[in-house]
Amino acid sequence: MMAVTELRASFRARLDQLTQTLVEMARLAGSAVERATRALLDADAELARTVVADDAALGALGLQAEETAIMLLALESPVAGDLRRVMASLRISSDLERAGDLAAHVAKVTLLRHPAQCVPADLCDIVREMGEVAERMVEKAGIALVTSDLRLASEIEGQDERMDTLHRRLFHILLAPDWSGGIEPAIDLVLLGRYYERFADHAVSVARQVGFLVTGEPLH
Amino acid sequence: MMAVTELRASFRARLDQLTQTLVEMARLAGSAVERATRALLDADAELARTVVADDAALGALGLQAEETAIMLLALESPVAGDLRRVMASLRISSDLERAGDLAAHVAKVTLLRHPAQCVPADLCDIVREMGEVAERMVEKAGIALVTSDLRLASEIEGQDERMDTLHRRLFHILLAPDWSGGIEPAIDLVLLGRYYERFADHAVSVARQVGFLVTGEPLH
Numbered sequence: 001m002m003a004v005t006e007l008r009a010s011f012r013a014r015l016d017q018l019t020q021t022l023v024e025m026a027r028l029a030g031s032a033v034e035r036a037t038r039a040l041l042d043a044d045a046e047l048a049r050t051v052v053a054d055d056a057a058l059g060a061l062g063l064q065a066e067e068t069a070i071m072l073l074a075l076e077s078p079v080a081g082d083l084r085r086v087m088a089s090l091r092i093s094s095d096l097e098r099a100g101d102l103a104a105h106v107a108k109v110t111l112l113r114h115p116a117q118c119v120p121a122d123l124c125d126i127v128r129e130m131g132e133v134a135e136r137m138v139e140k141a142g143i144a145l146v147t148s149d150l151r152l153a154s155e156i157e158g159q160d161e162r163m164d165t166l167h168r169r170l171f172h173i174l175l176a177p178d179w180s181g182g183i184e185p186a187i188d189l190v191l192l193g194r195y196y197e198r199f200a201d202h203a204v205s206v207a208r209q210v211g212f213l214v215t216g217e218p219l220h
Numbered sequence: 221m222m223a224v225t226e227l228r229a230s231f232r233a234r235l236d237q238l239t240q241t242l243v244e245m246a247r248l249a250g251s252a253v254e255r256a257t258r259a260l261l262d263a264d265a266e267l268a269r270t271v272v273a274d275d276a277a278l279g280a281l282g283l284q285a286e287e288t289a290i291m292l293l294a295l296e297s298p299v300a301g302d303l304r305r306v307m308a309s310l311r312i313s314s315d316l317e318r319a320g321d322l323a324a325h326v327a328k329v330t331l332l333r334h335p336a337q338c339v340p341a342d343l344c345d346i347v348r349e350m351g352e353v354a355e356r357m358v359e360k361a362g363i364a365l366v367t368s369d370l371r372l373a374s375e376i377e378g379q380d381e382r383m384d385t386l387h388r389r390l391f392h393i394l395l396a397p398d399w400s401g402g403i404e405p406a407i408d409l410v411l412l413g414r415y416y417e418r419f420a421d422h423a424v425s426v427a428r429q430v431g432f433l434v435t436g437e438p439l440h
Contacts, residue, residue: 070307077297087290094314175404183406184395190410 011076014068018089019145021065025096026142026206028058030135032103033199037131039107040192041124045114051107058100065093088209092145095209099138099202102195109188118188120181123173127189130166130196133159137203144210153207163200167193231296234288238309239365241285245316246362246426248278250355252323253419257351259327260412261344265334271327278320285313308429312365315429319358319422322415329408338408340401343393347409350386350416353379357423364430373427383420387413 032051039048069086072078078086109118119127137159144152170193173179174186252271259268289306292298298306329338339347357379364372390413393399394406 070303073293074297074299074303077294079294083290083294087293090310171407174407179403183399183403186403186406187391187394187410190407191414194411194414 011072011078011082014072014076015082015085015089018065018068018072018086021061021068022089022092022096023142023145025058025061025065025093025100026138026145028054028061029096029099029103029199030138030142032058032100033106033131033138033196034135036103036106036110037128037135040110040131041119041128043110043113043115043117045111048107048110048114052104052111055100055104058097062093062097065089069093085213088213092206092209095202095205096138099199102199102202105195106192109192113188118185118192120185123170123189126166126170126173127192127196130163130170130193133163133166134196134199134203137163137200138206141203141206141210144207148210148214150211150214153211156203156207160200160204163197167197231292231298231302234292234296235302235305238285238288238292238306241281241288242309242312242316243362243365245278245281245285245313245320246358246365248274248281249316249319249323249419250358250362252278252320253326253351253358253416254355256323256326256330257348257355260330260351261339261348263330263333263335263337265331268327268330268334272324272331275320275324278317282313282317285309289313305433308433312426312429315422315425316358319419322419322422325415326412329412333408338405338412340405343390343409346386346390346393347412347416350383350390350413353383353386354416354419354423357383357420358426361423361426361430364427368430368434370431370434373431376423376427380420380424383417387417 032054035047036051038044039051069090072086073083076082137156140152140156140159143149144156170189174181174189179186252274255267256271258264259271289310292306293303296302357376360372360376360379363369364376390409394401394409399406
């Protein structure tokens, strides 16, 4: 009996460690998108380079999460709720890695155009808010991971609607007959808009995985 | 001893079934990108609608693959090579689902602009070839899944270079001073270019997972 209890305790400890890794990944993704947006708006190549460099740390944590998950699956053969938690952790890790990649994409646009400013003055507010919404969404996803609070998941979905509104507004401006910014900035802004929108989608996906963990309802 | 042998046989059978599901998913993704490209170039809304509708079938197969994988993990507690195969199958399923989503994105651009033709005449050749390369890449990935032939994986990487070349050429034309197609078609083509490029990335990812299965070398 004692041995089983100890095994459970060690499984629990490793699962908690896995969750802590995911929380740290969410923190890094949030920091990445915040800095990437600031670098973009200030045409700050140095700051953009830190975002690209730090993306490797997020990738390393993702690898670590995956290794812990595989170890838990291989050594402990979890079933039911525990298995679900390990599987959801794998998906969350993948979402957070991809979110980090998208922040790095934003930073790379800044580097590509440096020293020019990619975002015309009249679009700075929209881009700034897209960055803020993206950061808040992934930050909330990180808190949801620890608290399993389903209200946070629904708040994240609400913020995603805001992101969609901003994304549509951006396209609307780029397509207006009075757009005079030229093709190249329009292309940059289309891609930047997609990066923020997809970053937000990954935060929603993390929130849904948390919902799956709490309610056991499958998501697709 | 007999029971273990039977268990192994059933595990093998289920793992083979999982691989068959992935092969079918690769086939569907290839068919989707082929039809999506044809619909795009012919401004064929009916064909585009079949691509969007069929994406649900790919999603259902992805769910089925995931369920089989979870069952294998839960009931059979695979270790070492078998565990690796199940984990790789999960990643491959996710890549093929996302590839299918991107083909559906291409189809949705067609529907959004219908009855207008989104691709100007002088860009049809590039878009057609991007579609062909994407289809061949995922088709090859499907064959690699069955044959575990590492040469196919390296061929897929080669085709991805071709995709990158086409993608750069597309951007080059959109950004040329003599581009007279207007902002809206340029935006459509930027997004379409990204969809094909990311479709190709998922095919490369599948090929790398096959490499991982055969050589046991981790990928990141």
